[in-house]
Amino acid sequence: xxxxxxxxxxxxxxxxxxxxxxxxxxxxxxxxxxxxxxxxxxxxxxxxxxxxxxxxxxxxxxxxxxxxxxxxxxxxxxxxxxxxxxxxxxxxxxxxxxxxxxxxxxxxxxxxx
Amino acid sequence: xxxxxxxxxxxxxxxxxxxxxxxxxxxxxxxxxxxxxxxxxxxxxxxxxxxxxxxxxxxxxxxxxxxxxxxxxxxxxxxxxxxxxxxxxxxxxxxxxxxxxxxxxxxxxxxx
Numbered sequence: 001x002x003x004x005x006x007x008x009x010x011x012x013x014x015x016x017x018x019x020x021x022x023x024x025x026x027x028x029x030x031x032x033x034x035x036x037x038x039x040x041x042x043x044x045x046x047x048x049x050x051x052x053x054x055x056x057x058x059x060x061x062x063x064x065x066x067x068x069x070x071x072x073x074x075x076x077x078x079x080x081x082x083x084x085x086x087x088x089x090x091x092x093x094x095x096x097x098x099x100x101x102x103x104x105x106x107x108x109x110x111x112x113x
Numbered sequence: 114x115x116x117x118x119x120x121x122x123x124x125x126x127x128x129x130x131x132x133x134x135x136x137x138x139x140x141x142x143x144x145x146x147x148x149x150x151x152x153x154x155x156x157x158x159x160x161x162x163x164x165x166x167x168x169x170x171x172x173x174x175x176x177x178x179x180x181x182x183x184x185x186x187x188x189x190x191x192x193x194x195x196x197x198x199x200x201x202x203x204x205x206x207x208x209x210x211x212x213x214x215x216x217x218x219x220x221x222x223x224x225x
Contacts, residue, residue: 004156031211042217043157043200050211058212090156097211099145099164099204104156 002027004105006091012111013081021076021108023091031094032074033058033102034066036087043090049074050097081112115140115205119216126191126223134186134199134219142206146184148177149200151218157200160186191223 004025013019033048045058049068065077088109092102116139126132145164149157161170163179170177176187186199202215
């Protein structure tokens with residue numbers, strides 16, 4: 001089944017404790033992206049990747065890191081999480097860079113205390 | 114600055130009562146405009162892509178249209194299962210970026 005998977009689905013952590021949220025797609029997609037979704041602010045793009053080893057900032061990259069060492073995986077790293085990073089996170093992928101639908105994962109709900 | 118604004122924020126309809134959702138956008142150049150549906154606790158699900166003014170696309174009770182400044186999602190004779198949040202997004206041309214910008218969505222509730 002073609003899908004985007006994220007792990008973990010739920011995470012509660014403390015301020016400053018490094019964490020990684022994994023994202024994997026099995027559709028051989030070029031484009032992958034991370035979003036956060038907050039009430040009243042909608043979906044905001046954090047980082048995106050156009051291909052292996054090629055990434056760029058979205059609108060809210062501060063406090064996050066990403067890497068794309070393999071085409072199928074695009075982990076999101078929070079090296080020193082803070083409470084303002086409490087949010088619902090979505091990974092997405094798309095076959096091409098330009099103007100194509102994105103396929104979204106199921107989401108990761110992160111709480112930083 | 115590229116921007117997407119959706120209205121209304123929330124909409125309650127009776128079953129069968131047709132209406133439209135609005136997505137206004139300000140971009141330097143439009144690569145594509147997208148509509149997604151999002152159910153509570155789930156990731157957005159793709160509905161339509163529109164590329165140029167005058168374009169229209171339909172799927173069941175939904176019809177999306179595009180002008181140079183806005184897009185409408187028309188819902189004809191909605192059913193309770195159409196209840197969801199509808200998201201609009203754009204990908205803009207410029208500076209070699211491939212960002213997507215989403216609006217804050219319209220929460221639709223269809224009452225039986």
